Amino acid sequence: MRFRAKIVDLACLNHFSRIINTIAKLAKTCILRLTVCKLYFILSDKVANGGASMWCELSQGNFFDEFQMEGVAAEHNEIYLELVPENLSRALKTSQSAKAVKMKLTNKHSPCLRVAVELPSLSSSSRIVTHDIPVGVIPRRMWNDFREPSVPDFDVSIYLPVLKTMKSVVERMKNLSNFIVIEANLSGEMNLKIETDLVSVTTHFKDLGNPPWASEDGCQSSAQGRDLESMTEACIDIKKLQQLLAGQQVNPTKALCNIVHKRIVHFILLHEEVSLQYFIPAIS
Amino acid sequence: ILQCFLSLAVFGRAIHAIARISDEFWFDPVEKGLALRSVNSSRSAYACVFFSSMFFQHYCWTAASQPCQQEQQLPLPCKLIIKSVLPVFRCANVLERNVEKCSISTNPSDHHVTFQLLCRHGVVKTYNLTFQECDPLQAVFAKHMCPNILRVHSRLLADVMIHFPTSQEEITLSVTPMKVCFKSYTEEDTDFSRTMLTEIQLSPEEFDYFQVGVDSEVTFCLKELRGLLAFSEATSVPVSIHFDRCGKPIAFSIEDLLLEASFILATLCEAEKEAFHSLFFGAVSHKEKEAIGDTFQSLVTASDTEEEFGALQSSPVL
Numbered sequence: 001m002r003f004r005a006k007i008v009d010l011a012c013l014n015h016f017s018r019i020i021n022t023i024a025k026l027a028k029t030c031i032l033r034l035t036v037c038k039l040y041f042i043l044s045d046k047v048a049n050g051g052a053s054m055w056c057e058l059s060q061g062n063f064f065d066e067f068q069m070e071g072v073a074a075e076h077n078e079i080y081l082e083l084v085p086e087n088l089s090r091a092l093k094t095s096q097s098a099k100a101v102k103m104k105l106t107n108k109h110s111p112c113l114r115v116a117v118e119l120p121s122l123s124s125s126s127r128i129v130t131h132d133i134p135v136g137v138i139p140r141r142m143w144n145d146f147r148e149p150s151v152p153d154f155d156v157s158i159y160l161p162v163l164k165t166m167k168s169v170v171e172r173m174k175n176l177s178n179f180i181v182i183e184a185n186l187s188g189e190m191n192l193k194i195e196t197d198l199v200s201v202t203t204h205f206k207d208l209g210n211p212p213w214a215s216e217d218g219c220q221s222s223a224q225g226r227d228l229e230s231m232t233e234a235c236i237d238i239k240k241l242q243q244l245l246a247g248q249q250v251n252p253t254k255a256l257c258n259i260v261h262k263r264i265v266h267f268i269l270l271h272e273e274v275s276l277q278y279f280i281p282a283i284s
Numbered sequence: 285i286l287q288c289f290l291s292l293a294v295f296g297r298a299i300h301a302i303a304r305i306s307d308e309f310w311f312d313p314v315e316k317g318l319a320l321r322s323v324n325s326s327r328s329a330y331a332c333v334f335f336s337s338m339f340f341q342h343y344c345w346t347a348a349s350q351p352c353q354q355e356q357q358l359p360l361p362c363k364l365i366i367k368s369v370l371p372v373f374r375c376a377n378v379l380e381r382n383v384e385k386c387s388i389s390t391n392p393s394d395h396h397v398t399f400q401l402l403c404r405h406g407v408v409k410t411y412n413l414t415f416q417e418c419d420p421l422q423a424v425f426a427k428h429m430c431p432n433i434l435r436v437h438s439r440l441l442a443d444v445m446i447h448f449p450t451s452q453e454e455i456t457l458s459v460t461p462m463k464v465c466f467k468s469y470t471e472e473d474t475d476f477s478r479t480m481l482t483e484i485q486l487s488p489e490e491f492d493y494f495q496v497g498v499d500s501e502v503t504f505c506l507k508e509l510r511g512l513l514a515f516s517e518a519t520s521v522p523v524s525i526h527f528d529r530c531g532k533p534i535a536f537s538i539e540d541l542l543l544e545a546s547f548i549l550a551t552l553c554e555a556e557k558e559a560f561h562s563l564f565f566g567a568v569s570h571k572e573k574e575a576i577g578d579t580f581q582s583l584v585t586a587s588d589t590e591e592e593f594g595a596l597q598s599s600p601v602l
Contacts, residue, residue: 084480087480090449090480091480091482094446094447108476109476110476110477111477112476121486121487121490122440122489122490123487123489123490124487124489125487125489127484127485127486127487127490128484128485129447129482129483129484129485130482130483130484130485131447131480131481131482131483132480132481132482132483133480134476134477134478134479134480136477
């Protein structure tokens with residue numbers, strides 16, 4: 001099992017750092033899956049995470065100048081590592097002026113992802129900062145736990161409002177309540193609601209638009225027979241929603257959510273080179 | 285009795301730096317200037333900032349009032365609680381803009397040190413702080429006998445330390461004549477599967493002065509040093525690092541015409557595992573000094589300010 005990669009382009013490095021920062025806000029520990037073409041950051045829906053799960057996918061070619069990977073075996077040419085994304089975020093934090101960043105899987109005292117940042121210095125030789133990030137190697141028999149989640153059979157799919165606005169609304173609501181209700185309909189309307197003994201607050205968004213989903217078996221088209229005005233709702237942990245919104249450092253190209261009535265909210269945030277899916281289960 | 289006027293930003297930063305070591309500090313005005321000293325509870329870190337009288341716009345120090353037969357003649361330094369002083373110098377940047385003058389005066393008869401800030405628009409803020417009389421504090425450290433001396437601009441040290449998390453307690457400095465390396469401290473029972481380790485390698489060329497007489501690896505407490513780093517960035521005076529093999533103290537100091545600051549930290553010695561060597565200071569009463577005598581000598585070769593040491597030696601013993 002081998003992994004070596006290098007980023008030389010500063011813009012790619014900064015973009016990669018931002019993605020890691022977003023992941024770090026969503027998960028304390030997550031799985032990094034490496035394949036020949038892609039990197040995946042995966043959080044599976046264990047009870048420890050409050051049932052939330054995450055799937056983030058990026059093409060290595062868009063970020064790395066060099067990327068060499070040899071999986072556990074020829075027919076299973078992949079590597080699954082468990083790590084703390086905050087560590088990776090910290091390692092990359094001070095690399096804004098780096099000449100190059102190299103990553104390597106090593107096993108000195110225990111398996112580690114070694115991140116070596118080459119920084120400019122006053123002398124002829126560069127300054128090298130090395131961070132050894134401990135990782136856990138996930139054995140192949142457990143890989144099935146980390147498969148890509150399927151898009152749920154949703155009742156409503158709707159584009160999100162401008163994330164910055166949504167974030168400031170949710171942050172204020174977080175001070176008042178631990179839970180938030182997201183409801184939306186097929187007419188592009190979304191409401192964010194909180195209710196406590198003392199106060200209830202609702203923020204209304206209109207004209208958001210509903211993304212068209214191509215359906216092979218026509219099951220989604222049954223929505224056309226439904227009342228476009230009727231609201232589908234789910235009550236979720238407000239902190240999870242706030243973390244998702246707070247972690248977005250750049251505006252996504254597309255941001256939408258799929259709601260299964262009283263079951264789950266599935267967020268999809270698409271950027272040019274990376275896609276992020278985040279599932280927050282409803283509180284019963 | 286002391287009366288002086290001064291520029292705030294640097295003085296305030298010195299107080300903040302000392303605050304990293306301990307909650308209280310020694311306020312020790314002498315004829316040549318004002319010394320602030322502090323030691324932490326485990327006696328493994330000592331800080332001394334000495335402002336020469338030239339640092340102040342006006343500095344006037346007079347010996348204590350007429351001694352009568354029963355009283356000691358020594359102008360004993362006094363101890364102040366840092367928490368009561370910090371608010372005076374809280375936001376150094378804001379202070380610079382709003383405060384026109386700051387004066388410090390002492391009146392030993394009523395056990396007060398008075399800080400008075402003359403601010404804009406005629407506002408005058410007066411802080412009267414009680415002090416405790418106490419025994420003198422002084423660490424002795426033979427800087428000139430250290431085989432390893434590095435001097436570097438504080439900016440470089442700050443750039444190095446930024447790679448370590450703020451929670452990082454201990455750091456190991458490893459030097460050979462060919463390279464310098466700062467790394468997270470690890471010991472035999474460090475859990476490598478859980479700990480993220482950071483290491484920064486620098487070439488000797490990056491230092492203004494580089495002398496390595498003996499290859500060494502010294503581990504010291506980073507938290508206590510951060511105070512000095514912040515202070516030296518404010519003064520933009522280069523930082524000198526004097527050290528020896530592990531177990532012996534390491535000194536970080538800055539020095540220019542107006543002030544001298546030294547932070548002396550104990551270093552970890554592998555043979556003794558957990559405990560930092562406690563630096564042995566001259567912080568004893570005169571009676572005890574008589575009894576201990578020789579133990580001091582093992583650490584004594586020179587002090588950070590020659591005159592003061594001289595004064596200490598020549599003080600009468602009761």
